[in-house]
Amino acid sequence: MKLYDYAFSSAAYRARIALNLKGIAYERAVISLIKDGGQQHSAAYKEINPQALIPTLEADGHTIGQSLAIVEYLDEVYPSPPLLPSYPAEKARVRQIAYEIACDIHPVNNMRIRAQLKAMGHSEDEIMTKWYAHWITLGFAALETQLSASKETGKYCHGDRPTLADICLVPQMANAYRFKVPVDAFPTLVRIDKTAREHPAFAAAAPEKQPDAA
Amino acid sequence: MKLYDYAFSSAAYRARIALNLKGIAYERAVISLIKDGGQQHSAAYKEINPQALIPTLEADGHTIGQSLAIVEYLDEVYPSPPLLPSYPAEKARVRQIAYEIACDIHPVNNMRIRAQLKAMGHSEDEIMTKWYAHWITLGFAALETQLSASKETGKYCHGDRPTLADICLVPQMANAYRFKVPVDAFPTLVRIDKTAREHPAFAAAAPEKQPDAA
Incomplete structure (x- = not known):
């Protein structure tokens, strides 16, 4: 798995917590929101995430933007431990x-x-x-x-x-x-x-x- | 079911669409965001929804705020037709x-x-x-x-x-x-x-x- 990530993005922080809770090892691709006027605006990153926002997860051949979509995906595909209650x-x-x-x-x-x-x-x-x-x-x-x-x-x-x-x-x-x-x-x-x-x-x-x- | 609703709230509009797609009849309690300086700020409504935001759904004995939490709940408890794909x-x-x-x-x-x-x-x-x-x-x-x-x-x-x-x-x-x-x-x-x-x-x-x- 590869997470397009930035230390101080709090949306990316959510994805990191979820990956850690699931015990999933992941590679980080750092997209600095500060350097180069914001690396999220590069043409290369916008190919991956048209919103030009962090994070994006590459997982199992899929590219997923939006931190909560990432967390829900991880919770479905890697159900243990669950991140949502049962009822x-x-x-x-x-x-x-x-x-x-x-x-x-x-x-x-x-x-x-x-x-x-x-x-x-x-x-x-x-x-x-x-x-x-x-x-x-x-x-x-x-x-x-x-x-x-x-x-x-x-x-x-x-x-x-x-x-x-x-x-x-x-x-x-x-x-x-x-x-x-x-x-x-x-x-x-x-x-x-x-x-x-x-x-x-x-x-x-x-x-x-x-x-x-x- | 009872939906705390306002015609021009676009978050409430989402809940109305979901209820209609599921074919669920519901009662509307109108909370005007305009009248009385915003009826969502009343003590009575804030008991129901401390965020003072529309919509809130009362369903099956539960009180649910946040439109997307409402839609996901409806989709789980009333699965047909599904509002999310299978995979x-x-x-x-x-x-x-x-x-x-x-x-x-x-x-x-x-x-x-x-x-x-x-x-x-x-x-x-x-x-x-x-x-x-x-x-x-x-x-x-x-x-x-x-x-x-x-x-x-x-x-x-x-x-x-x-x-x-x-x-x-x-x-x-x-x-x-x-x-x-x-x-x-x-x-x-x-x-x-x-x-x-x-x-x-x-x-x-x-x-x-x-x-x-x-």
């Missing part, structure tokens, strides 16, 4: 948590969005306070309410084993810490993130552990 | 297309984002040209490249039957038409959207067909 209503709960992050927090804050805000005249400081921190705080507040109220929440977002929800939560928490967005108001998220980061599959996927993080 | 790699292709829209186009442009841009000093015109149309055009360009190049594309995004990908495409195309974003450069998307909108399940789910559209 449909539980799967729905896990997917709901995952999508709250993967649809409503992460893409609204990613690098190309911040670049567009800059092009529209906003300072770094304004982008961080009025935009980046705003959407993380709003999204985390909803998640904290849900997770703290539910008996289905365990050591992880759903029960005591990592799922797709944690695969989305940990990279988003990493972004919050990296950009100094306060998370004190979200003790359940902080606790789950801490637990997950101690898991070897999550630990090995951390941005700072990747060779291109230097 | 994992084909499922991945359909999910990739769906997420390109549901993660990278729609949430970046939704109402709360436009309200935040307005609060940051941008005019309606600027929001439409430099933001709304920008992200639709960028996302559609990638999709057009992918769909036009693939033999797996048929009458619909994947083969000749509607899938999760079309459930995401049609509401996004509706937004493009509604806000007069040019789509001439995307003939494959235009063709698939037109085909899908002629399907009775899609037609009945259209915003203008809902009683609260008036």
